[in-house]
Amino acid sequence: MISSASSSSNMEQESISFKVILDGLILITSYREDYDFQQELIDYCIRALKGEENSINGVEELPSLETPFFKCFLDIPFESFREDLIDKWCHTPLAAAKDASPILKQCEDKFKIVQLCYYTTKGKLGWHRDRISGLTEEEQAQLTSPVVSISLGNDCIFSYKVNGYKDVEHDLHLKSGDILIFSGPQRMMWHTVKKVFCNDTRPKTLNMRGLEGRINVTFREGTYYPDNSSPNVSNTLQ
């Protein structure tokens, strides 16, 4: 069931509109038209990926259509990420989402990591749940803390399976500026990025500083690295 509503953001004094897709799964679309807002975050993320931001080590190599990998990840400790961007893109939309989906109010925020993922137009991400390294399966299953996930740049198809309904896939067409929040009963939903669309799909006014494709910014409690791997080798995960 999808319901829509809007609420006023204290910080920006403008309306935040959202869709409650399910209890615990919210899509905020109101930043789609706010290009200055998006550009500020895009610029910061690209500098972070390139290692040009203070106290953030960038990635070893950015993917392109010529590299053997088409996406890369960068994990940044929450406290190293720019505070005003955390307020604008994480705390403010999350507060609006909590008003819209009261079940989120019962889920404690435990942000420790900001994960950047940069995808070229050939980039995809396989089905997975946002697990956290070091937790048992039982502990993973009990996670409820919010994941706040932002799309920037090209459109993509993000698909998910409602927790407990593993045979049915739902597609969301995400656009630049969209914020997807999953938490509570949907915190451990399976999801995937099936496709990143071509560069024509991003707003012409957005400048990706010479990069193609899409950036995802995810605020969350932790990250999962497969055994014996590190953030650098996760470049190659499909």
Ligand SMILES: O=C(O)CCC(=O)C(=O)O
């Ligand atoms: O790119 C996205 O929208 C999703 C990213 C994601 O699922 C992840 O980093 O775990």
